[in-house]
Amino acid sequence: MFRIARQLVAALAILVGVLALGTTAASAHATLESSSPADGQSVLTSPSEIRITFSEAVTTISGGLSVLDADGKTIDTGNSEIVDGRTLVAPISESLSDGTYVATYRVLSADGHPVSGSLLFGVGEGALDRSALPSSNGDRLWEIIGGISRFIIYLAALVAAGVAFFLAFIHDRAEDRWRIVPFVRIGSILALFSAIGIVMSQAALLTGKGAGAVTDSTVLRDVLNQNLGWSLALLMIGLAAVHLSTDIAKKMVSQSLALSGGLAVTVSFAVWGHATELSPTAISLAANAIHATAAALWLGGLVGLVMVLSLRAPETVRSTAGIIGRFSLVAFWSVIALTIAGLTLTITGSDASLNSILTTTWGQLILAKIGLTLIVVLIAAWNRRKLVPSLITPTEDTSELAVRWATLLRTIRAEAVLLVAVIALTAIVVNVPPARTAVVATTDRVDTTQRVDTGTVQLSVDPAIVGPNTVAVRYADETGQPVNVANSMSIEFSQPSAGLEPITRQVPASEPGVFVIQGNELSIPGTWTITIAVRTGDFTEQRTSFEVSVRR
Numbered sequence: 020m021f022r023i024a025r026q027l028v029a030a031l032a033i034l035v036g037v038l039a040l041g042t043t044a045a046s047a048h049a050t051l052e053s054s055s056p057a058d059g060q061s062v063l064t065s066p067s068e069i070r071i072t073f074s075e076a077v078t079t080i081s082g083g084l085s086v087l088d089a090d091g092k093t094i095d096t097g098n099s100e101i102v103d104g105r106t107l108v109a110p111i112s113e114s115l116s117d118g119t120y121v122a123t124y125r126v127l128s129a130d131g132h133p134v135s136g137s138l139l140f141g142v143g144e145g146a147l148d149r150s151a152l153p154s155s156n157g158d159r160l161w162e163i164i165g166g167i168s169r170f171i172i173y174l175a176a177l178v179a180a181g182v183a184f185f186l187a188f189i190h191d192r193a194e195d196r197w198r199i200v201p202f203v204r205i206g207s208i209l210a211l212f213s214a215i216g217i218v219m220s221q222a223a224l225l226t227g228k229g230a231g232a233v234t235d236s237t238v239l240r241d242v243l244n245q246n247l248g249w250s251l252a253l254l255m256i257g258l259a260a261v262h263l264s265t266d267i268a269k270k271m272v273s274q275s276l277a278l279s280g281g282l283a284v285t286v287s288f289a290v291w292g293h294a295t296e297l298s299p300t301a302i303s304l305a306a307n308a309i310h311a312t313a314a315a316l317w318l319g320g321l322v323g324l325v326m327v328l329s330l331r332a333p334e335t336v337r338s339t340a341g342i343i344g345r346f347s348l349v350a351f352w353s354v355i356a357l358t359i360a361g362l363t364l365t366i367t368g369s370d371a372s373l374n375s376i377l378t379t380t381w382g383q384l385i386l387a388k389i390g391l392t393l394i395v396v397l398i399a400a401w402n403r404r405k406l407v408p409s410l411i412t413p414t415e416d417t418s419e420l421a422v423r424w425a426t427l428l429r430t431i432r433a434e435a436v437l438l439v440a441v442i443a444l445t446a447i448v449v450n451v452p453p454a455r456t457a458v459v460a461t462t463d464r465v466d467t468t469q470r471v472d473t474g475t476v477q478l479s480v481d482p483a484i485v486g487p488n489t490v491a492v493r494y495a496d497e498t499g500q501p502v503n504v505a506n507s508m509s510i511e512f513s514q515p516s517a518g519l520e521p522i523t524r525q526v527p528a529s530e531p532g533v534f535v536i537q538g539n540e541l542s543i544p545g546t547w548t549i550t551i552a553v554r555t556g557d558f559t560e561q562r563t564s565f566e567v568s569v570r571r
């Protein structure tokens with residue numbers, strides 16, 4: 020059993036790496052909603068500013084937006100700022116010559132995740148040079164470092180807090196406690212080093228300047244000025260308290276330090292991350308803190324008990340029975356609290372939508388967590404109902420006693436290893452968008468622009484997946500400003516290759532130069548021809564056709 024559990028953890032470690040490698044800007048939590056110029060749009064004269072609107076509130080440090088031309092030369096963008104909480108605006112102080120440009124943004128999502136990406140726009144006539152887009156912005160390594168640091172910090176801090184509780188409340192204060200104390204001390208120190216890893220990865224992801232970013236005091240101040248700063252401060256205070264609890268001989272003082280320090284550690288996790296942005300916020304934050312506290316008690320108890328059973332002989336079963344009984348009680352209530360709080364977080368993270376749990380990476384990882392937890396619970400239940408009672412029943416048969424003792428040690432070791440696997444999954448879960456955000460972000464949205472007599476016409480089809488779609492048409496002048504071409508237009512949807520007759524719709528302008536229609540016209544997959552016709556005069560009509568690929 021122990022070997023299987025170890026192999027599972029190894030497989031999960033590989034999974035962490037693979038998933039971290041697969042993480043792209045799309046896994047960030049605020050998504051790009053619109054921009055001016057739009058991604059892929061060409062404007063006829065140099066824009067005076069770049070505006071990027073995100074799906075939720077963002078903040079920015081160290082610039083936020085940079086613009087390069089197709090040769091990689093930096094364009095002077097002055098200071099970018101956030102307006103309306105979620106729109107990044109950067110002035111362009113020089114006149115851009117005709118050509119292709121790449122705007123790269125780096126902002127911080129409200130839940131503390133760095134979001135970065137690039138968009139392409141053109142000035143003047145001519146096709147856009149798609150090769151100007153960077154193939155990778157070098158963030159992947161920092162995402163992996165951030166993920167691994169998160170895993171170590173969870174594991175080390177939960178073990179430190181949980182084992183400190185075990186020593187203060189469950190252990191019998193016998194001499195072998197000194198062989199268990201190192202788990203608290205080494206755990207605290209490891210968590211401290213991992214915190215440095217998290218700060219470095221946040222600084223690198225937010226600035227794009229790699230490891231050097233952390234040496235810049237402005238960047239460091241900005242990174243720690245977020246919820247992350249509060250979370251790490253609380254974590255450090257908590258770790259110091261649990262560390263101290265193992266040095267103090269007075270039982271009451273040691274217990275108070277272990278309890279308050281442990282709570283500070285587990286609450287620190289809730290202060291930074293998804294729970295701060297899930298609603299109802301108070302319920303999500305409370306559930307998160309309870310979940311992490313129960314995880315620490317369970318994991319720390321298992322580690323403590325593994326040590327006790329390894330250090331003591333089966334013949335000590337009478338004196339050790341008290342420890343086993345107290346652990347069993349704490350573990351029982353911890354599992355109940357952990358499950359209720361975990362399911363509450365699952366509901367707030369998915370808007371209680373079973374579909375979003377089944378179809379998103381976040382939801383599938385949570386299901387995997389539930390599956391693994393269930394295996395641990397079944398082992399624990401068997402231990403509690405069968406093995407422990409038989410172990411503490413007096414018997415003269417010492418070899419039978421030794422077998423039961425060894426079986427208990429083996430099974431709780433396997434439980435502990437499986438919980439480490441659950442924590443590895445958790446380190447991935449907290450880095451992917453929660454199901455409720457991810458579902459909204461599932462789109463193959465198409466944005467395409469063409470030049471017309473009045474300037475440009477941009478067509479957006481969202482999500483460009485068979486079924487209901489929003490089709491938006493925007494007429495703009497040479498600078499990208501809206502042009503009031505007509506009060507209404509007609510739009511034709513056809514798929515000549517499938518022999519479909521054109522479906523025509525009349526669409527009134529929702530605002531000057533903007534026409535929006537929502538419907539089920541894009542009913543089969545394939546390449547659709549969308550033709551827009553506007554009457555620009557009594558006898559003149561401007562027709563523009565686009566080819567749009569729609570998937571199933």
Ligand code: HEM
Pocket residue numbers: 173288289291292293294307310311314315317318357358361362364365368385388389392438441442445448449453
């Ligand atoms: C019934 C089983 C479980 C369920 C349904 C569950 C669910 C969840 C959910 C939904 C989250 C929030 C993820 C996010 O922020 O995006 C979470 C976080 C977490 N879970 Fe679990 N979980 C379960 C079992 C466990 C176990 C067995 C452990 C460890 C022993 C654990 C440790 C954690 C930790 C450390 C966090 C992160 C807390 C934070 O950073 O705020 N979970 N869990």
